[in-house]
Amino acid sequence: MSEYEVAKHTKVRRIPERGHYDEETVHSIIDAALICHVGFIEDERPFVIPCIHGREGRTLYLHGAKASRLMAESGSGKPLCITFTHVDAIVLARSLFHSSMNYRSVVAFGQGRVLEGDEKMHALEVVAEGLCPGRWDGAREPTEKEMRATSVVAVDIEHAGAKIRDHGVGDDEEDLDGPWWAGLLPVERRILDAIPSPDLRIESTPPEHVQARVGDVL
Amino acid sequence: MSEYEVAKHTKVRRIPERGHYDEETVHSIIDAALICHVGFIEDERPFVIPCIHGREGRTLYLHGAKASRLMAESGSGKPLCITFTHVDAIVLARSLFHSSMNYRSVVAFGQGRVLEGDEKMHALEVVAEGLCPGRWDGAREPTEKEMRATSVVAVDIEHAGAKIRDHGVGDDEEDLDGPWWAGLLPVERRILDAIPSPDLRIESTPPEHVQARVGDVL
Numbered sequence: 001m002s003e004y005e006v007a008k009h010t011k012v013r014r015i016p017e018r019g020h021y022d023e024e025t026v027h028s029i030i031d032a033a034l035i036c037h038v039g040f041i042e043d044e045r046p047f048v049i050p051c052i053h054g055r056e057g058r059t060l061y062l063h064g065a066k067a068s069r070l071m072a073e074s075g076s077g078k079p080l081c082i083t084f085t086h087v088d089a090i091v092l093a094r095s096l097f098h099s100s101m102n103y104r105s106v107v108a109f110g111q112g113r114v115l116e117g118d119e120k121m122h123a124l125e126v127v128a129e130g131l132c133p134g135r136w137d138g139a140r141e142p143t144e145k146e147m148r149a150t151s152v153v154a155v156d157i158e159h160a161g162a163k164i165r166d167h168g169v170g171d172d173e174e175d176l177d178g179p180w181w182a183g184l185l186p187v188e189r190r191i192l193d194a195i196p197s198p199d200l201r202i203e204s205t206p207p208e209h210v211q212a213r214v215g216d217v218l
Numbered sequence: 219m220s221e222y223e224v225a226k227h228t229k230v231r232r233i234p235e236r237g238h239y240d241e242e243t244v245h246s247i248i249d250a251a252l253i254c255h256v257g258f259i260e261d262e263r264p265f266v267i268p269c270i271h272g273r274e275g276r277t278l279y280l281h282g283a284k285a286s287r288l289m290a291e292s293g294s295g296k297p298l299c300i301t302f303t304h305v306d307a308i309v310l311a312r313s314l315f316h317s318s319m320n321y322r323s324v325v326a327f328g329q330g331r332v333l334e335g336d337e338k339m340h341a342l343e344v345v346a347e348g349l350c351p352g353r354w355d356g357a358r359e360p361t362e363k364e365m366r367a368t369s370v371v372a373v374d375i376e377h378a379g380a381k382i383r384d385h386g387v388g389d390d391e392e393d394l395d396g397p398w399w400a401g402l403l404p405v406e407r408r409i410l411d412a413i414p415s416p417d418l419r420i421e422s423t424p425p426e427h428v429q430a431r432v433g434d435v436l
Contacts, residue, residue, distance in 0.1 A: 013285070013287065034308070037255040037303070039255075042227075045327070046258055047264075048301040050301065050323050068231070081263070081264045081266045090349055092412075093357070094357060095358040095364070096358065096360055097361075099357065101252070101270060105268050132403065138399065139310070141314060142314055143315075168413075169415040169417070171415075176419060181356065181421075181425050181428060183422075185412050185413075185431055187410070188407070188408055190405070190407075191403050191405055192405070194402065194403050196399070201395055202399065203399075210399060210401070
C-alpha cells in the first residue's frame with residue numbers, strides 16, 4: 001500500500017492512532033468530499049476559501065473564475081494547505097471533556113500551477129466527473145471563450161495526512177455509574193431527488209447519470 | 219440591522235450580489251455549522267485545520283487539547299481566517315461552464331486570545347450548547363484537571379463576509395434548446411436517531427435535550 005511520506009506538518013501529534021497516511025484512506029476522504037477548503041497566505045494574512053475540486057492520483061485540481069482571488073493566489077506557486085472534512089457524528093460523552101465528533105479529515109500540502117490546453121480540459125473533466133460521474137458527456141463542453149474565463153490549478157500533493165475518529169463514547173471508568181446519558185448523534189449527508197430546471201425544453205426526467213447520484217451518502 | 223464593516227479581504231469581488239455582511243446572515247451560517255476551518259500561518263506555511271466552535275455576539279470560541287498545534291497557534295494572537303461552509307446542492311447546468319454549487323459560506327478574520335477562569339468555563343458552555351442545546355446541564359461538568367488539559371481561544375471577529383448561492387440553473391439563452399438535462403441535486407445534512415452508548419447503566423432512551431436535536435437539518 002502506497003503511503004504519503006510523513007512530515008512534521010502532517011504528522012498527527014495528538015492521539016497519533018487517529019493518523020493515517022496511506023493513499024487509500026487519504027484519497028477516499030478527498031473523493032467523498034464535495035468541496036475542499038484552500039488555505040493560502042496573502043499580505044501576511046491567512047485565507048481559507050471553499051472550492052470545488054477533483055483528484056487524479058496524487059494531484060488535486062481546483063477550478064474557478066480566472067478573476068477570483070482564489071485562482072490568482074492558488075495558481076501562483078505559493079504554498080497551499082488544502083483540507084477536506086466530513087463530520088459523521090456528534091459524540092455525547094457523559095463528561096463534556098470526552099465529548100467530541102466522529103469525523104474524517106485530510107490535510108494536504110503542495111503548490112499550485114496553472115494548467116493550459118489539453119491538461120486544462122482534462123482537469124475540468126476530472127472535476128466534473130468527480131461531482132457527478134457521466135456529467136462530462138451529459139453537458140455541453142466548454143467553449144474557447146469559457147475556457148479563457150476559467151482558471152484551473154493543479155496541486156501535486158507533497159505531503160498529506162488523514163485523521164479519523166470513528167468509534168463510540170470513551171468515558172472515564174469512574175463516570176460510568178453517573179446519571180448522564182451518553183451516545184452518538186449521527187450526522188448524515190445525502191444527495192436527495194434531482195429537481196429538474198423549470199426552463200427545461202426536453203424530457204424533465206433526470207438522465208441515468210444524474211439519477212445514479214441520488215441517494216448517495218457522502 | 220447591524221453589519222460587519224466590509225474590508226478589502228472580505229469583499230466578495232466575483233459576483234458581488236452573492237455577498238452579505240449583515241450579522242443575521244453571517245451568524246446564521248456560523249451557527250448552523252458543526253465545525254469551522256481555522257487558517258493560520260506557521261513557518262511561512264498556511265495551515266487549515268477543522269475545529270469545533272461556538273459563537274456569542276461577534277466572538278467565536280474554539281476549543282481543543284492544550285497540546286494541539288491548533289490551540290497553540292490560534293491562541294497566540296497571530297492573524298486567523300475562520301471559514302464556515304454548507305453545501306446545499308450540486309447545480310447541473312446544461313453547460314459545464316455554468317455548473318456550480320449552491321452553498322452558504324462565511325469567511326471571518328480576527329486574532330485569538332486564550333481564555334482562563336470564568337471566561338473559559340463560560341465559553342465551553344457556549345460551545346456545548348451550540349452543538350446540542352441542553353447538553354451543559356445534561357453532562358458532567360469539567361474537573362479542574364480537565365480544564366488544565368483543555369485550551370479555549372476567543373476570536374473577536376474583526377471582519378466577516380458571507381457568500382451565498384441559492385438559486386437554480388443559470389444557462390445561456392442559446393443553450394436552452396440543447397439536448398442537455400439541467401437541474402439541481404440537493405444535498406442535505408441531517409442529524410439521525412441517537413445511538414445510545416452500549417455501556418450505559420441508566421435508561422438508554424435519549425433524554426429530551428438529545429432527542430430534540432434528532433432530525434435537525436443543518
